[in-house]
Amino acid sequence: MPPATTRPDTVGFVIPYFDDGSAWRRDCLRSTLASLERQTDPAWSAYLVDDASPAPDTAEFLAHLASSLSGSLTVLRAPRNAGAGQARNLGIAAAHRDGHALLAYLDADDLAHPDRVAAVRAAFAADPELDFAYNDVAFIDEHGAPWDPERLLPGLRMLDEEQRLPKLRGRERWREQAVERDNIAIPSAMNVRTDLALRVPFPEVPFCEDVATLFRYLGSGAKIDHVPGVPTGYRVPLEGGSSSRKQSGGVDAFNRMRCRNERAGLEEAIATAVRRGAADERTGREVLCRYLIRIGRTVSADGSPELGRSQLRQAHALDPETFAVHATAAERADLPAPSTAR
Structure with a gap:
């Protein structure tokens, strides 16, 4: 279905969220949304998708956030708990209905760089054929402090090291992504044209749906580029290790x-x-x-x-x-x- 109105150069942030009622998780979400309010370019809206959270007061909490945010925040709820892939697909569809031609993915505990919207809009405006653009990540702990790269877990240290390799640009780069890189970007560092995201939805699997989708984006012939200077704050707690591995x-x-x-x-x-x-x-x-x-x-x-x-x-x-x-x-x-x- 075509959108009712078209906003070809605005950015729709898609944010999956799972709420277990913990104060830490909710504080992280507040910080994530605050990073959107600090954008130097106001041409954005956010789509927060509750992944059928079990906390009984999640709806009330999210409604309060939406009313207090200075920018536009639409809150959606998934029909069942099926992971971030399903949640992102629901957010993508809503952003499309509202006419956003560009999307930026952002997880509910990560931080957008203040210039992300401006840089992403400029990158896609400069190249009408560009389908997918990724930015770097900066590792931060649960308190927002930078990580010492030497203390990162092996998989995260690999991601950090691969950021220093030549960037993937152009078309048909799925071969390099598959055989030479563990992962070029976390979801919170991915930016994409909405029509590509609609054609290539996320699989509804509990983990690693991001890399699977990246393969499929690139395999479709999508043109890729890198957006410099706007690293996403990727939150990795010092205590407790990887939540994905625990879950x-x-x-x-x-x-x-x-x-x-x-x-x-x-x-x-x-x-x-x-x-x-x-x-x-x-x-x-x-x-x-x-x-x-x-x-x-x-x-x-x-x-x-x-x-x-x-x-x-x-x-x-x-x-x-x-x-x-x-x-x-x-x-x-x-x-x-x-x-x-x-």
């Missing part, structure tokens, strides 16, 4: 869901690229093999060595030639011995 049942359970959900997104991206004629099946198989090698190394370093070995075994079974080129000698030696049974 999933621990590191190994989280990494299993990560491997499954990311692979599903990459396989869909490859299939889309093949249909578009941007890749052939042989190229797609090679990319998937190299992704499995990379993710196997990543989850092994993150505390799931047996899961990592299983990813390497799948890579070898999928494409032995590519595996032989890109696996290390130790990884090749770790494969099960070929069967001699007749």
Whole structure:
């Protein structure tokens, strides 16, 4: 359905929110919304989607926030608790109905840089073909203080290090994203044209829906660029570790869901690229093999060595030639011995 009115250069912030009633979580949301009120460019609206939170007074709390915010805040409620992917899709649809042609994702505990709206609007205005733009992240703790990069968990330290690599720009960059980067951006650092977000919705899976969607964005042929100078404040608590890992049942359970959900997104991206004629099946198989090698190394370093070995075994079974080129000698030696049974 086309929007009732069109605001081609305004930004709709999409914010999924889950409320367990804790004071800390609500304080984080207040800080997130305050970061929007500090925008130097006022051409924005926010769409806050309650992911069917269990706290009994969530609706009252969010209604009070909406009435006290100086900017435009629309509060929505998901019909069931299904994770951030479903919540973002609902926010995307609402922003589209209100005519926003540009979106900025922002999680409910992260902080938008004061110049984010201005920089994002300028980037998309400068390139009418641009579909997706990402900014960097700056790690902050639960008190808003900067992190020492050396103290970050391995996965976050990898993200921090990869920010220093050459930025991905242009089209058909799904190959590099799959085989060379663990992740170029968290959701709170993603900005996208609304029509792309409508064509490529987030999967309704509990974790790692962001990387799966990024694969699918890029596999669709979307043009990507980087927006410098407006890092998102990415909140990582000093105490308590990763909430995603806790909610999933621990590191190994989280990494299993990560491997499954990311692979599903990459396989869909490859299939889309093949249909578009941007890749052939042989190229797609090679990319998937190299992704499995990379993710196997990543989850092994993150505390799931047996899961990592299983990813390497799948890579070898999928494409032995590519595996032989890109696996290390130790990884090749770790494969099960070929069967001699007749």
